[in-house]
Amino acid sequence: MTKERKEIExxxxxxxxxxxxxxxxxxxxxxxxxxxxxxxGRIVQNQSATEDISQETFRIALEKIRLGxxxxxxxxxxxxxxxxxxxxxxxxxxxxxxxxxxxxxxxxQIADSAxxxxxxxxxxxxxxxxxxxxxxxxxxxxxxxxxxxxxAQEDKGQICADLGLTRKQFSRVxxxxxxRYKELLVRFQGRL
Amino acid sequence: xxxxxxxxxxxxxxYLMDRLTPEESESLEDHFxxxxxxxxxxxxxxxxxxxxxxxxxxxxxxxxxxxxxxLRGLLLQAYSSKSFGKTWALAFTCLLLIGIVGTxxxxxxxxxxxxxxxxxxxxxxxxxxxxxxERQSGLLSDEKHQETEQELTEQIRELEARLKSERKPGTSTxxxxxxxxxxxxxxxxxxxxxxxxxxxPESVNEVSLPQTPVGFVLSLPLPGExxxxxxxxxxxxxxxxxxxxxxxxxxxxxxxxxxxxSRFFQSGRYLLIVEGTNKGGSSxxxxxxxFRIIKDxxx
Numbered sequence: 001m002t003k004e005r006k007e008i009e010x011x012x013x014x015x016x017x018x019x020x021x022x023x024x025x026x027x028x029x030x031x032x033x034x035x036x037x038x039x040x041g042r043i044v045q046n047q048s049a050t051e052d053i054s055q056e057t058f059r060i061a062l063e064k065i066r067l068g069x070x071x072x073x074x075x076x077x078x079x080x081x082x083x084x085x086x087x088x089x090x091x092x093x094x095x096x097x098x099x100x101x102x103x104x105x106x107x108x109q110i111a112d113s114a115x116x117x118x119x120x121x122x123x124x125x126x127x128x129x130x131x132x133x134x135x136x137x138x139x140x141x142x143x144x145x146x147x148x149x150x151x152a153q154e155d156k157g158q159i160c161a162d163l164g165l166t167r168k169q170f171s172r173v174x175x176x177x178x179x180r181y182k183e184l185l186v187r188f189q190g191r192l
Numbered sequence: 193x194x195x196x197x198x199x200x201x202x203x204x205x206x207y208l209m210d211r212l213t214p215e216e217s218e219s220l221e222d223h224f225x226x227x228x229x230x231x232x233x234x235x236x237x238x239x240x241x242x243x244x245x246x247x248x249x250x251x252x253x254x255x256x257x258x259x260x261x262x263l264r265g266l267l268l269q270a271y272s273s274k275s276f277g278k279t280w281a282l283a284f285t286c287l288l289l290i291g292i293v294g295t296x297x298x299x300x301x302x303x304x305x306x307x308x309x310x311x312x313x314x315x316x317x318x319x320x321x322x323x324x325x326e327r328q329s330g331l332l333s334d335e336k337h338q339e340t341e342q343e344l345t346e347q348i349r350e351l352e353a354r355l356k357s358e359r360k361p362g363t364s365t366x367x368x369x370x371x372x373x374x375x376x377x378x379x380x381x382x383x384x385x386x387x388x389x390x391x392x393p394e395s396v397n398e399v400s401l402p403q404t405p406v407g408f409v410l411s412l413p414l415p416g417e418x419x420x421x422x423x424x425x426x427x428x429x430x431x432x433x434x435x436x437x438x439x440x441x442x443x444x445x446x447x448x449x450x451x452x453x454s455r456f457f458q459s460g461r462y463l464l465i466v467e468g469t470n471k472g473g474s475s476x477x478x479x480x481x482x483f484r485i486i487k488d489x490x491x
Contacts, residue, residue, distance in 0.1 A: 032226055
């Protein structure tokens with residue numbers, strides 16, 4: 001989508017919401033839901049809290065759009081991201097206060113972060129996907145690239161220099177590994 | 193920020209590995225929030241990272257595919273190892289032992305060095321004292337040497353002066369000996385009158401001698417003198433002693449006869465003192481014999 005086309009669409013979207021079009025509101029939610037979840041999830045580190053905050057984000061954002069408070073529709077993405085970040089950070093701050101020993105009375109509000117048994121099984125099966133994806137990297141060097149880049153978090157340039165690779169070759173290996181992993185993951189999730 | 197920029201700089205990976213600044217993260221979020229392609233890549237990579245980390249590093253190392261090169265990698269390896277606790281305990285113990293041994297060695301070295309310093313200081317002090325002693329000793333020796341040299345020089349000067357003065361009135365002994373080997377005709381004998389103790393001489397004995405060298409005898413009568421073992425005669429010119437002789441015996445006339453060569457004297461007053469030597473070695477004054485040498489002028 002070109003930038004200009006995107007701006008036109010956003011302008012139309014905001015205009016529709018102001019006009020009371022509920023389909024436009026659903027479109028907004030549908031377009032931004034995944035991205036907002038990722039942003040909120042990185043901050044709060046909690047699945048259920050992420051969902052709650054996401055809902056709250058869209059509630060606040062749509063309310064403001066309806067009232068005409070979004071004066072620059074082309075910056076709608078930034079506006080919604082800002083609302084999501086603020087809500088997530090507020091939540092994280094509250095959680096830090098709640099985990100303080102002086103407020104032990106509110107301990108029941110702290111969610112247990114340890115995975116459940118079901119989640120453990122799920123994680124174990126997901127781990128097998130990794131092994132399978134890595135095993136399909138027949139070249140030892142390719143596996144080394146994955147380990148060094150993602151696991152040891154070494155610098156991409158350093159890895160390329162050590163292994164005598166160009167950045168393109170490096171990116172190709174990463175892409176191949178991730179693609180194969182994604183295929184396996186989709187297949188796995190399809191079985192669930 | 194556009195999609196191409198995100199791909200080229202691998203911003204998705206950097207974002208998931210927390211390598212972006214807060215501003216860069218927000219900027220990326222504003223882009224991918226409605227970018228299906230970025231979200232897809234993001235979710236795949238996020239799951240991949242989560243699953244990769246959930247697999248134990250030890251299991252990956254067993255395949256021999258991964259050799260940690262960074263500290264993070266080594267820590268991951270150690271942490272995920274089954275013998276993690278043992279490994280760290282062993283490493284800690286080794287470090288502790290190294291630390292203890294190192295500390296002990298350092299302390300010993302310091303002590304040893306301190307001891308060496310103390311010994312060196314003592315030796316230095318001893319050497320300094322020894323040097324000072326030797327220096328003082330050297331100074332004293334120099335002073336003594338100078339004093340001795342001065343004394344010797346003084347003695348030599350005195351002896352030379354004495355020799356000079358003793359040679360003045362008389363001739364050399366070898367000449368005198370040669371002369372006395374020849375017969376003497378008309379040898380002059382002068383009997384000197386004595387002056388005893390506090391007596392004052394009525395007249396000074398006069399001894400007239402020619403200018404040419406001649407031998408003569410001075411006779412010193414000592415009548416009634418039998419008490420002493422032997423006698424000592426001392427000749428002076430009033431200032432200095434010119435001649436002295438001990439162990440003299442009286443002749444059968446109870447007199448001492450002393451032969452001289454006229455070259456021994458110059459015109460002037462002289463004094464002969466006679467002392468008797470006692471048995472114990474001490475001497476007793478007996479008599480003075482003042483006389484005057486008168487040498488005839490050349491005709």
